[in-house]
Amino acid sequence: MILKASMRSQVLPMPVVLISTVSKDGVRNAAPWGCIMPILRPLDEIAIASWLKRDTLDNIRDTGEFVVNVPTVDMEEAVEVCAKSFPPEVDEFEEANLVPRPSAKVEPPGIEGCVAWMECVFVEEILRERFSLIIGRVIHLEGNDAFFDDEGGMDFEKARPMSMILGPEGGIYTRPTSG
Template sequence: MLFDLSKVTTHQTYNLLIGLVAPRPIAWITSMDLAGRINAAPFSAYNYVGIDPPIVAVGVGNRPGPGVVGKDTAQNIRNTREFVINVVNETLAQAMVTCAVDFPPGVNELEIAGLKTVPSSVVSVPRIMEAPASLECREITTMEIGNSRVILGQVVAIHVKDEFIDPAGPYVRAEELHAIGRMNGLGAYVRTRDSFFHVPRMTYAEWVAANQRRE
C-alpha cells in the first residue's frame, strides 16, 4: 500500500511513522525554567547523530491548539541552553509515563512520580537520581520546522551507574541495563531484557573469503 504524504492527514502520517520508526530510544529530559523550576518529560523522537563532537537530536512538537507554542521542555532549553537526557529502564517505566502527563506549567513531575534529582557535573540542570544513566547536554541550536522543533544538543558529560559499566572499554553493559523503547500507539513499549542477538560484522576481505567458500 502506498501513502502519498501530501494527501494524508498529519495524524495519519504520525500513525505510520511511529509504527515504522521503531523501536525508538526514550529521552527522559530534565530541564529548568528561568525561575529554577524543574520539568521532566519523555520524548521518543530521539537519537544520537554524531560523536565528534557528541551530538544528540530530539524532536519536540508544539502544544496543540491555535498559535505556535512550544512545550515546556522546548521553551526551557531555548531559555537556559541546557538539559539532561535520562535513560529509562524497566524499573522506571511507570514513573516515566507519569511524567508524560500534561501537567500545568511549573508542576514538578518528578515529585509527583516519587523521584529525586541530584546535581549534574557540568550543566546547571539536575539529573534523575534513580536513572541508570544520564547525558548532560548543552543546546547547539533549535530548528523550527512547521509545527515541530528539532533540538540539537552537545553531550558534555555522561553518568552511568557503576554496575552498568565494563571499565575495559569502557563499555555499557546494555544487556544488564534493561533499557526500554517506544513502539507505535499510546502505551506501547518494548523491553530489551533477554532480547539481544549478535550478527558479527565482516571486513571486505572476510566477506570475499566467505563467498568464495560457497562457490
C-alpha cells in the same frame, strides 16, 4: 501491506528518555521523549524533535541546558507520570517521585536510577511551522556504574534501557536483549 507514512512508529522502535530541565524560575521539569538521535557518531551532538508547546522546549530556549536521562524499564510508572500535561509551575520530579541526581556541568539535575545521563547545552534550533528540532552538544556523559563494566560496556540484560514501539492500541515499552 502498504502502510501510511504516519504509521512509521509502528515499525520503527524509538528510545525512551526523560529530559530534565529547570525553568528560569527554578522549577524542575522531566518529560519523556522518543524523538531523539545522535548526530553522526562519533560527534558529540544530539537532536531532539519537539512540539512547539512544551515546557521542556521553553526551558531549553530560556536556559540553554538539559539532561537526557536513559531510564530502565522498571521506571515505566515515573515515565507515565511525566507524560501528563502539568502546568509549568509544577515540579515534575515531585509528581513522579523522581530522585534528583546532581549534574557535573549543567544546572538541571539528572534522575537517579537511570542507565546513563547526558548533560547537554543548546547549540541550535531549526524551527518549523508545527515542530522544532533542537541540536544539543553533550558536554558530560556518565553511565551508571551498576550497569557498565570497566571498559564502558553496558550489560543490556541488567540495565534494561527503555524503548517503545507504537501500535493501534498505543505504546508498548520494550528493551534491547542480547542474542
